[in-house]
Amino acid sequence: MTSVENMTFKSYQDRANLFVKEYLLADSLIPYTSVISGMLACKMVFDLTQFLGSNYFKIHSNFSKVQRIEWNNRAVSTTHAIFITTISLYLVFCSTLFRDNSSSELVTVRRSTLTTFALGVSVGYFISDLGTILWFFPSLGGYEYVIHHLLSLVAVAYSMLSGEGQLYTFMVLISETTTPGINLRWYLDVAGMKKSKAYLINGVVIFISWLVARILLFIYMFYHVYLHFDQVEQMHPFGQILVVVVPVVLSVMNLVWFAKIIKGLRKTLAKRQ
Template structure:
């Protein structure tokens, strides 16, 4: 049992820690940088934990090649990031008052908050870590299309984080990460030799639906939203306008190409089950 002095000392340390976080780590000017560092550190932590859990809990993990184990761990990072960023993006776009509230007078294209900037910073940290691994092990973790996708995402998210411009549309695009866990699960099932299982088939159907909603229909809605608020988009810096208009357009073309491959793969899977 702790005596009163120890309790008071513990509370003092807690107060000092809280003050340090509020005044320094989460101070508005430092949020972009601390969140980016936090995103990189979190990626490293998830990678190491996945390696540790895989080595001790999955017999098949030890039979994988070195590159298969690296990709297994890398996909765990992208899955955790996808869950985090999708949850936060859905909240900020559709649930919070930041972009839908009427109490704001400034254009919707320049609205931001400490929370939204922090979330984008974590995502920037992830993209830095992931593109670093993709380039280091190129092309084992993805070809040129992945490099282009990540570079465009990194530039757009980093600009939105640092400038505070276009955060609404950045989060709309980031909602498309909701398809990532399904894509990664498909790879896990394939690597584990479960390509003919019912779980593999169900996962393929889920990917098809999620991709259609999050990467096709949502992008159409975003372009329509940009059209309705184009007068506010024009108030952004020139580089910000280019990112809002060009990056989603390029990503949507890539999404359509990948969607065609998903449909082709789903047809093959369905044909094998008949």
């Protein structure tokens, strides 16, 4: 590459870096660019899964149209779950951003570029997934899924745009750690492996992860809210509702689903005795 070509390449590179820094990653635009990025990522994973399923999985050709959509959609939700769970665990338990003694700023209003971007990607996912569920309703999930996604979408979007309660939003999003196991269970089921050892192990993993991420962690979150309720009271009334009411509703739904998980696991274990 000649010196002229090097200078031309560097010029384009500098312009690209400037565009990313001043536009795509500008604080005022991050909520919107991150949401769009999340939706585009969902579309990309959906199409990639469709391609892989059609070309490398023989069972895919036997699926109905709705099953093919669900096959692709579960890959999208698994990808989102891995992404948001990793970031949430880091922010809640490893990062100093939300630690009590790390800043004089109220814990309920702390935010960063990373937190806003991560929440935006999650909003993009919930919009995409909710749209798919409604389009094929009720094939991909009943009213409980619609309610769950609507509550999650409103809570995450408000936290992203206002900057309030992001710590508690990430605590709730850690519950997405159960999603890969749930999706794997569906894949094993459609593959005719309900009697396999993998199916049993998967059921045990779902039970443990659900207990930790959707029961015990919610109890910890409510305890944290109780300890910092004086700060929660300084939030906008709508934010206070989202911090208290939405997790309560989700907790009830989690307990109902947990009862079904226990029932299913007991049934699976009984068949193996």
